[in-house]
Structures are given as structure tokens and as C-alpha cells.
Amino acid sequence: xxxxxxxxxxxxxxxxxxxxxxxxxxxxxxxxxxxxxxxxxxxxxxxxxxxxxxxxxxxxxxxxxxxxxxxxxxxxxxxxxxxxxxxxxxxxxxxxxxxxxxxxxxxxxxxxxxxxxxxxxxxxxxxxxxxxxxxxxxxxxx
Amino acid sequence: xxxxxxxxxxxxxxxxxxxxxxxxxxxxxxxxxxxxxxxxxxxxxxxxxxxxxxxxxxxxxxxxxxxxxxxxxxxxxxxxxxxxxxxxxxxxxxxxxxxxxxxxxxxxxxxxxxxxxxxxxxxxxxxxxxxxxxxxxxxxxxxxxxxxxxxxxxxxxxxxxxxxxxxxxxxxxxxxxxxxxxxxxxxxxxxxxxxxxxxxxxxxxxxxxxxxxxxxxxxxxxxxxxxxxxxxxxxxxxxxxxxxxxxxxxxxxxxxxxxxxxxxxxxxxxxxxxxxxxxxxxxxxxxxxxxxxxxxxxxxxxxxxxxxxxxxxxxxxxxxxxxxxxxxxxxxxxxxxxxxxxxxxxxxxxxxxxxxxxxxxxxxxxxxxxxxxxxxxxxxxxxxxxxxxxxxxxxxxxxxxxxxxx
Numbered sequence: 001x002x003x004x005x006x007x008x009x010x011x012x013x014x015x016x017x018x019x020x021x022x023x024x025x026x027x028x029x030x031x032x033x034x035x036x037x038x039x040x041x042x043x044x045x046x047x048x049x050x051x052x053x054x055x056x057x058x059x060x061x062x063x064x065x066x067x068x069x070x071x072x073x074x075x076x077x078x079x080x081x082x083x084x085x086x087x088x089x090x091x092x093x094x095x096x097x098x099x100x101x102x103x104x105x106x107x108x109x110x111x112x113x114x115x116x117x118x119x120x121x122x123x124x125x126x127x128x129x130x131x132x133x134x135x136x137x138x139x140x141x142x
Numbered sequence: 143x144x145x146x147x148x149x150x151x152x153x154x155x156x157x158x159x160x161x162x163x164x165x166x167x168x169x170x171x172x173x174x175x176x177x178x179x180x181x182x183x184x185x186x187x188x189x190x191x192x193x194x195x196x197x198x199x200x201x202x203x204x205x206x207x208x209x210x211x212x213x214x215x216x217x218x219x220x221x222x223x224x225x226x227x228x229x230x231x232x233x234x235x236x237x238x239x240x241x242x243x244x245x246x247x248x249x250x251x252x253x254x255x256x257x258x259x260x261x262x263x264x265x266x267x268x269x270x271x272x273x274x275x276x277x278x279x280x281x282x283x284x285x286x287x288x289x290x291x292x293x294x295x296x297x298x299x300x301x302x303x304x305x306x307x308x309x310x311x312x313x314x315x316x317x318x319x320x321x322x323x324x325x326x327x328x329x330x331x332x333x334x335x336x337x338x339x340x341x342x343x344x345x346x347x348x349x350x351x352x353x354x355x356x357x358x359x360x361x362x363x364x365x366x367x368x369x370x371x372x373x374x375x376x377x378x379x380x381x382x383x384x385x386x387x388x389x390x391x392x393x394x395x396x397x398x399x400x401x402x403x404x405x406x407x408x409x410x411x412x413x414x415x416x417x418x419x420x421x422x423x424x425x426x427x428x429x430x431x432x433x434x435x436x437x438x439x440x441x442x443x444x445x446x447x448x449x450x451x452x453x454x455x456x457x458x459x460x461x462x463x464x465x466x467x468x469x470x471x472x473x474x475x476x477x478x479x480x481x482x483x484x485x486x487x488x489x490x491x492x493x494x495x496x497x498x499x500x501x502x503x504x505x506x507x508x509x510x511x512x513x514x515x516x517x518x519x520x521x522x523x524x525x526x527x528x529x530x531x532x533x534x535x536x537x538x539x540x541x542x543x544x545x546x547x548x
Contacts, residue, residue, distance in 0.1 A: 007491060008547060039487060040504040040511065040518050063517045065485040066547060121491070 007118060008066065011111040016069040021076025023059045032134035034127050041068050041124065045131040047079075054083045055136065060128060067115060067124035074108045075128050084136045091129050098122050145440030150527045153178040153432075157527060164497030167532040172315055172476050172523030173501050174365045175346055177429070181369055184210075184428035185421050195417055197394055211420050214427025215410070221430035222360065222377055223351040230376040230383070230410040231423045235342045236265040238361035238376035239309075241413060242338060243269035245386040246359070246378075250306055252278030257300055257308040257335070259284040259292045260513050263315050264506040266340045270309070284310075286513055290317030290466040290478075297329050305335040309359075312344035316505045316521065317466030318449075318476035320344075327356040336382070342366055346525065347445065347474055348438035358382055364422055368525075369429035373422035376413070383409035390415035441526040445475040448524050448533055452477055455537040459544055465519050475524035478505075481540060483548035486518040489540065492547065493520075496539035498532070 028046035035042050041064030048057040058079045060072040075090060082090070090109075095101040097112035100122065105112075112125050151157050154176045159166050168176060192206030199205070212226075219226040232238040247270075250256075256270050260283055270281055282300045287293045292310060301308075308330050313320050323339065330337045338359035344350065345362035352360055359382070364373035378386075388395050388406055392415035397405035406412045449470060456462040461482030467473045481489050490502035503518040504511045511518060522536060 007495075008488070013547065038503075040508065041487075042517075065487040067488075069485075118491070121487075124487070 007114050009114050012067065012070045015073045015108065015111055016066045018073050020073040021058050021060050024061065025057055025059045030135045032131045034131040034134065036123055036127055041065065041127055043068065043072060043128045043131045045128065045135045047135045054081055055079050065124050067121055068127055071125045072128035074111065075132060077108060079132065087132055087136050091133060094125055094129050098125055145437060145444040147444060147527065147529045154527050155179065161497065167498040167535045169522045169524060169528060169532055169536060170499045170501050171346065171525040172343055172521060175368050175525050177368055178432055180432045181425045181428045185370060185425040188421050188424045196420055207420060210424045214423045217427035217430045218375055221349050221434055223353050224377050225380065227410060228377055228380050228383060230413045231418050232374045232376050233372060233419065234374035235361045235363035238374050239265055239340065240269045241376055241389045242359050243273045244389045246382065247273040247277060248387055249385065250277055250279050253280065253304060254306045255280045255282055255302055255304045257282045257284060257305055259310050260286045261292060261314050261316060261507060261510045262311055263340060266309055266311065286510060289468060290314060291319040292321060294322060294325050301329055301333055301335065303333050305333050307336045307338060309338040312339040312341045313474040313476065315343045315476060316478050316507050316510055316519065318473045319467055320472040320474055323355050323357065343474060343476060347442065349434055352377060364426040367429055368432060369426035370422035373419040373426050388412050388415065392416040436526060445524050445526060446470050448528055449475050449477055451530060451533045452522060455533065459540055461544065465514060476521065478519035478521045480516065480519055481544060484543050486520040488547050489520045489543050492543040493536060493539040496535050498536045498539050
């Protein structure tokens with residue numbers, strides 16, 4: 001097996017292909033966009049928040065690589081019901097999965113463990129989560 | 143006699159490396175080329191037998207350093223077909239363009255116009271945008287044709303009597319398109335505009351005869367032209383350099399300094415403030431000498447045969463598309479492509495696992511990506527030391543990406 005197959009393992013490819021949450025919301029409460037100026041990847045996240053500032057609906061548009069798409073899909077599969085603090089937990093999960101924080105990540109972020117060895121690709125996984133954090137930032141006050 | 147690529151490869155020690163059991167298929171020369179023994183030896187000789195600062199010392203090491211540094215300037219000048227006193231060593235190609243944007247730019251007035259193109263590298267866009275903020279000059283952009291060339295048919299409509307400078311890529315770092323320089327120069331002359339070329343992707347493919355092109359400024363990078371990192375070259379006509387104020391102030395660039403005022407050294411020293419990149423410049427001189435020693439007719443034919451092999455191979459893979467000229471006419475060995483359904487970064491990462499180094503992304507040419515509504519491309523950029531095995535390994539990797547990632 002070559003290194004590539006170690007990175008692009010079935011679970012990551014399946015997450016990207018599933019495209020969970022791909023698209024736009026018709027009337028989002030908030031929208032946030034993040035760009036990675038180094039590679040040009042761009043993620044836009046729409047969220048609809050309920051009265052408690054919890055995510056009721058989420059959608060994402062990714063112009064980026066397979067890792068970025070997989071991350072946005074993973075995120076979308078577990079974001080509903082979370083408030084700002086809950087989204088911060090997802091960030092920790094992603095950071096743990098790629099080895100930037102100690103501890104075991106929750107599902108589905110274990111899928112990103114192969115990215116650990118590819119430092120130049122870490123930001124591909126984090127970009128959607130950063131966009132989501134922007135989208136829910138200040139939500140509890142709002 | 144055919145071009146002996148094996149003999150060229152032997153001069154580049156990095157190419158004989160085995161990494162994780164695989165040979166190095168280096169096809170990212172447009173980002174940074176590899177360095178031959180001749181360059182490594184020249185730098186080592188300086189560092190081990192003549193390392194000292196230039197111009198100021200009277201001791202023997204300083205004499206050696208100064209002589210080697212000035213000889214390097216002569217080598218670069220010979221390579222470009224110009225006078226050594228018109229050659230300024232800079233920190234790189236970007237630094238050279240910034241020097242012109244600042245120093246020549248300071249001679250321009252609000253309302254003067256500078257003509258660029260949609261396919262320029264950011265380093266030939268952003269310095270001019272900074273000048274626009276500082277001095278109120280206006281920027282005009284030549285559009286790009288569907289096959290990735292600067293659309294010269296649009297030039298006559300964009301050149302105005304206020305156009306002072308036309309600054310374009312000699313070869314596109316994305317599409318490989320070669321500029322028709324004479325056409326640009328002829329039009330520039332009709333309004334008295336100066337012409338600058340970003341030669342970053344041209345210089346690594348053989349000596350230029352700048353004097354015959356009729357241009358005014360030329361910039362290129364050492365590390366893309368088989369030299370060390372940290373050095374670049376600005377060439378400008380003597381009368382332009384003479385008219386330009388300094389960019390950076392400091393040691394070496396002065397005539398006389400008093401607390402009240404300072405006079406400038408003549409060019410090129412006026413533009414080389416502080417200690418220059420001595421070792422890298424010496425290495426670049428050796429790289430220029432090395433390039434002059436190469437059979438470029440053979441090397442270019444060899445490079446373009448690789449381009450043909452690559453384009454033929456890509457065409458056989460479902461869903462590939464080339465961004466750039468489809469023929470070999472007026473193009474250089476830089477080939478960008480897209481693989482439908484697979485992001486360029488995933489293509490490049492896959493290629494790395496086959497030992498193939500390429501660049502993926504926007505290539506510091508985001509306006510060009512916007513023009514074609516692309517996230518990016520995968521770019522294959524070749525040098526004379528590349529061979530068929532490099533292209534074949536790449537094609538194997540692209541086929542693998544097509545099979546597994548979509």
C-alpha cells in the first residue's frame with residue numbers, strides 16, 4: 001500500500017462523497033465564509049439557529065479538496081442541536097483527530113486520523129469548523 | 143546528436159535520491175528548480191575560501207568575495223545579453239518587481255496608467271496595486287483568451303497616451319503561454335510606454351537576448367533558474383536605472399552621507415543597499431554559466447517532447463482538461479490541468495505518493511482562476527533534466543487518482 005492510500009482511506013472518501021449537509025439554507029440565521037489564502041479553499045456555512053442559539057439546520061458549500069469536503073460533511077452530521085460551546089467541542093474533536101490536541105476524538109472525527117502525518121493538510125480539515133465557529137460566534141448573546 | 147538527458151541528470155545530485163523506496167520525479171520546477179553541482183561547487187568555494195563581505199574590505203578574503211560577486215554579475219549579464227552595470231541583484235523576482243514599482247513608480251504621476259494582464263502572478267499585480275494606493279496611478283488589465291494566452295488583440299484598445307508601463311509575464315506560470323514580446327513592444331512604442339517582463343518562467347529555459355527585444359525592465363528569480371534561493375535579478379536600461387531613486391536606503395548604495403543629506407551611488411549599487419546575498423548571487427552566476435553551456439536547441443526540443451507526451455497521456459484519461467495552449471506553438475514546458483471530480487490538491491497528494499512532485503492550487507494567480515471559475519489546477523513544470531519516466535510516473539498517479547477519488 002502506498003502512502004496515498006493511507007491518507008485517502010475509505011472512510012474519508014466516503015464522507016466526502018456522502019456530501020452530508022451540502023447546499024444552502026433558504027433563510028439562514030447566520031452565514032460565515034472562511035478562505036485559506038494559501039491554497040484557495042473556500043467554505044461557506046449557513047446555519048439556522050433556534051431561540052436558544054442552538055443549530056436547527058446547517059448547510060455548507062465547499063470549494064476545496066476532498067479532506068475539506070469530508071470535514072464539512074462530518075461536521076454537518078453532528079452539528080444539529082449544538083450551541084456555541086457544543087461547536088467548540090467539535091473543534092476539539094477535529095484537533096484531537098489530527099493529533100494537535102491530546103485525547104481521543106468522538107465519531108465521526110476518528111476518520112481523520114490518517115491526516116495526522118500530513119501537516120500541510122491539517123488546515124483542510126479545520127477550515128469548515130472555523131467557518132462554523134464564526135457562524136455561531138456570539139449566537140448565545142443574539 | 144540527440145540531447146543527453148542522462149548526462150544532465152547526473153549533474154543534479156538530488157535527482158539520484160531514493161525517498162521511501164521511490165525515485166524523485168521532480169515536476170515542480172516552476173516553483174523552484176533543482177541545483178547542479180556547478181552551482182553547489184561555486185557556493186561552497188565562496189563559503190570555504192572567500193567568505194567575506196563585498197566592496198568594503200581591503201583584506202584578501204574581501205577581495206575574493208568582491209571579485210566573485212562582480213564576476214557573477216558579469217555571468218548574469220552575459221546570459222541576458224546586456225551590460226553588467228544594468229544588472230541589479232535583488233532578493234528575488236518579487237523583490238525586483240517591487241523595486242521597479244517603488245523606484246520607477248515614484249517617477250509616475252496620478253492618472254498615469256500601467257497595463258497588466260489577468261494571468262499575472264500576484265507578484266506582478268500586488269506591487270502595482272500598492273503603487274496605485276500610494277501614487278494614484280490607474281491599472282488596466284489585458285484579458286486572457288480561452289486557451290490561456292494574454293489577448294494581444296485587446297492591447298490596442300487598452301493602451302492610452304497615459305500608459306507609462308506595460309508589465310507582463312514572459313511565460314505564464316500557469317498556462318505556459320509564451321508572450322509575443324515584439325508585438326507588445328511595437329504597440330508600447332506608439333505611446334512611449336516602457337515594457338517590463340516577468341521572466342521567472344522564461345529564464346530557466348535558456349539565455350535571453352534582452353537587448354534585441356526592445357524591452358526596458360526584466361526580472362527573474364535565482365532559485366527557479368537552477369541557482370540558490372534568496373537572490374533574483376532586475377535588469378533595466380541604464381538610463382532608467384540612472385533616473386530612478388533608490389528603493390532601500392543603507393550601506394553600499396550611497397555616494398556621500400552627512401547628517402543633512404545623502405547622495406546616491408550610481409547604479410547598480412544604488413539599488414543594492416546593505417550586504418547583498420553574496421553566496422546566492424555567486425551561485426546564480428554559476429547557474430547562468432551552466433545554462434549557457436547547455437545545448438538549448440536540444441534541451442528545448444526535449445522539454446517540448448515531454449510536454450507532448452504529457453498532453454497525449456492526459457487526453458487518454460477521462461475527465462482531464464488542460465488550461466493553456468493545446469499545441470506546442472509558442473508555449474513553454476508548464477502545463478496546468480484539471481481532473482474532473484478531483485480537487486487539484488488531492489491530485490497532487492496522490493502524485494506525491496507515486497514520488498511525483500507537482501504544484502496544485504491557484505499558483506499565486508487568483509485573478510486567472512477567477513477568469514476560468516476554477517478552484518485551482520494541477521501544474522506540471524518541466525526542466526531539461528526531466529525524462530519520460532517522470533511523465534509516465536505522473537500519468538500513472540493521475541490514473542490512480544481518477545480511479546480512487548471520484
